[in-house]
Amino acid sequence: MAEQKQGRTLGRPKSKGKTLPTRDVILQAATRLFFENGFQKVSVDDIASEAGMTKATVYYYFDTKAELFKETIVSLMGRIRERIIQILSIDKPLYERLFDVTIAHLQATTSFDLDGFMRESRSSLSDEQIQAMKIAEEKMYSSIEDAFIAAGKAKEIPSINAKFAAHSYIALVKVGNYKQSDGTRFFATAEETATNILNVFWKGFFGK
């Protein structure tokens, strides 16, 4: 209940050593819990506890649980999108850039998968909230699509259905993250996994 120490905001606001705004503390806690347990199972009390404050404080910052969930998703999708864009904007062959993205996401703990979240939260969210989440998801996908389109224009790869390719790519990455019932993955290391996934993807889309 005293996990954050209130410090005076002296100089650079973006710096590291100081306290996060309460709103962000809540978002962080919510992200952690929602992604572990889903929307319905996590109570606002759980989030408040995890964030080191009371339920009423959470409601001071977010109107409803659904709104908080939407913000969580949109914010997470935004962060993933930014990371992808950052990696893809480096000046390297597409294959290598995709490899880097793959590695990055094999190591991330949170999956891309919105579908499960959508299903279980749908009936508790407003249409606006659902729409906002879907748009955030599509923008995330489009960060990959754009790379395919650009590479196609630059004749680096043949012209393909970029949307379909982007979704297929993400789907294959998720396969790489799949844990079998004995807890192991299909390949031993992230590098090996990425190599296999990208091999399939590349041949599948760009092979003749």
Next chain:
Amino acid sequence: MAEQKQGRTLGRPKSKGKTLPTRDVILQAATRLFFENGFQKVSVDDIASEAGMTKATVYYYFDTKAELFKETIVSLMGRIRERIIQILSIDKPLYERLFDVTIAHLQATTSFDLDGFMRESRSSLSDEQIQAMKIAEEKMYSSIEDAFIAAGKAKEIPSINAKFAAHSYIALVKVGNYKQSDGTRFFATAEETATNILNVFWKGFFGK
């Protein structure tokens, strides 16, 4: 998804041939609701209403909501597995058999994806229940793996990592079922979708 094949009353009819046993009526209703709304959001009352009986009757047949959920999943996975096996056992080239499976599942309403369900139900299920669901899932996947292994042995295809291939195949089929925010899919018809998916999969795994 043709949940029950009524009418084939060859042997002694179990009950008086009139209706489905209550237990199956419950399972049907539960399957429908769970797959639309997830585990947490669906109440046992909802299931009872959908099945046209009272909550207490549901509890007469299933000890807990979690147990009913597990049975639902296991039974569904079993039905999917059986259908896959049935299609794959026809005497045709592997490509054509896979094409048929793909078409069949593009037309099915229920997705294969257990992950979302797992996350949101995990903390409400016993270890045994989780294990039973995972095993049912793996047996479903193995119905495809086995076809790859058999075709590999018969030199119809090169030898591959069958588990990884099966999961990749299912992942790509799910991409085919993805609905964009405007409600449309990536391709106009099931045949076109199946052709594109299989094209990617086949080149990805068996292309040189």
Next chain:
Amino acid sequence: MAEQKQGRTLGRPKSKGKTLPTRDVILQAATRLFFENGFQKVSVDDIASEAGMTKATVYYYFDTKAELFKETIVSLMGRIRERIIQILSIDKPLYERLFDVTIAHLQATTSFDLDGFMRESRSSLSDEQIQAMKIAEEKMYSSIEDAFIAAGKAKEIPSINAKFAAHSYIALVKVGNYKQSDGTRFFATAEETATNILNVFWKGFFGK
């Protein structure tokens, strides 16, 4: 569910080696469970299980749970009363007969105490049922009163308030059965306990 073997009733019906009538099997099971857990906590299903049959069978023999409970109590009180009468009818000094009764009940597992049962079951029983239980209890007490009255008439003891004495006697015997929080009783053996209890009772009522 097959704990009792249906035997043909050949000769003496009261003999030992044969099966109890179903009604008595139920009463036995009910007695055991009610006295361990009270009226409310024991379900008719529990009793049926303990008796090796189904709930519906219990209802075949007893109209309601309350009726079964009443029968249980009345029957138990009757058995206790009979045992007391039997011991008290032996031709010995009153002190010695009381000593024997005391010993007998220190070794019995079931307490005499109806009060607790009354409180928790009262609102679930009909007036007739409550009355029947109270009368059974009073008849049990009167088996002791009668001995005091007879001994008074025979000048073996002074004349006393027999009802008050009988209740006081039973109350003291219950003290002898009291288990402290470490599980021990006040005295080491039943004989020692009985001696102390009777000493207090005898001096208290017949001392000058």
Next chain:
Amino acid sequence: MAEQKQGRTLGRPKSKGKTLPTRDVILQAATRLFFENGFQKVSVDDIASEAGMTKATVYYYFDTKAELFKETIVSLMGRIRERIIQILSIDKPLYERLFDVTIAHLQATTSFDLDGFMRESRSSLSDEQIQAMKIAEEKMYSSIEDAFIAAGKAKEIPSINAKFAAHSYIALVKVGNYKQSDGTRFFATAEETATNILNVFWKGFFGK
């Protein structure tokens, strides 16, 4: 039983002096209902109604029904103990002090008897809760034991088994509270009852 002594606002009033804290209101209502109907029969809804609030408010103050029950018992035992101590600490002969205690408890509505409550609630309480109740009960008894021990040391009475005596004393007081099936008690007035009870107890333990 004079559950609360309102008005004696000598120090700083805890709240705004207006009403009892909600927690105490709940405890009062619970005490009343539990002692009339037992643990199982009283629902949390009943308690909430009696206390003039909603069920959820009760759960805001007490984690479970079992916890509330335990608190009820512990608190009641504490109040009884305090009253006994208060009466026994007056400078009078032991007989007279015991007489006052007897009169006080013959007029109280609630019995001392924990046994019945224990049996019917046992399986719903945690070990800690059961232990807490037993300890509260023993401390209540010890308030009487201590008086016997002190009087023994002061040579006012012979040295006796104080624990056994305390339990016997309480058992006899309960006899004084016993209502026969026609609703009457053994003696007409509280004074007459107390005289008879104490006469038996005193001769029983201190008579030669």
Next chain:
DNA sequence: CATGAATGAGAGTTCATTCAT
């Protein structure tokens, strides 16, 4: 800003009882 208190509306689960077979 932040919180303690309060609640309405459910959720999962149990159970005494009935009834057709």
Next chain:
DNA sequence: GATGAATGAACTCTCATTCAT
């Protein structure tokens, strides 16, 4: 005699949300 199936009513407990402070 005995039982499997079904149910209405109740029960314990949870939770998103509000509000006064």
